Amino acid sequence: xxxxxxxxxxxxxxxxxxxxxxxxxxxxxxxxxxxxxxxxxxxxxxxxxxxxxxxxxxxxxxxxxxxxxxxxxxxxxxxxxxxxxxxxxxxxxxxxxxxxxxxxxxxxxxxxxxxxxxx
Numbered sequence: 001x002x003x004x005x006x007x008x009x010x011x012x013x014x015x016x017x018x019x020x021x022x023x024x025x026x027x028x029x030x031x032x033x034x035x036x037x038x039x040x041x042x043x044x045x046x047x048x049x050x051x052x053x054x055x056x057x058x059x060x061x062x063x064x065x066x067x068x069x070x071x072x073x074x075x076x077x078x079x080x081x082x083x084x085x086x087x088x089x090x091x092x093x094x095x096x097x098x099x100x101x102x103x104x105x106x107x108x109x110x111x112x113x114x115x116x117x118x119x
Contacts, residue, residue: 057072
């Protein structure tokens with residue numbers, strides 16, 4: 001059985017629509033939103049370090065805005081609400097892996113310095 005959700009909108013009143021199985025709800029939606037602003041979002045994948053959220057991504061679908069299901073919405077300062085298709089997500093993951101390798105290299109250099117080998 002398919003799930004549905006009914007959300008109030010400023011321009012179309014209550015709108016009932018199918019809700020994807022991955023949708024985690026609509027906590028930011030309010031009655032002042034337009035129908036085109038309805039957004040299904042899934043649970044976020046969060047990169048957190050020492051209590052600080054560095055970036056986050058989740059599946060999103062705006063069924064009345066012409067956007068395709070499966071776009072990603074990123075929540076970091078630089079990528080806030082930037083939409084990526086699957087190819088863009090792979091490129092983003094590769095960039096994170098490159099960044100992680102660079103940070104590991106810095107850690108290696110720091111260990112050498114701390115050991116007094118690079119005076």
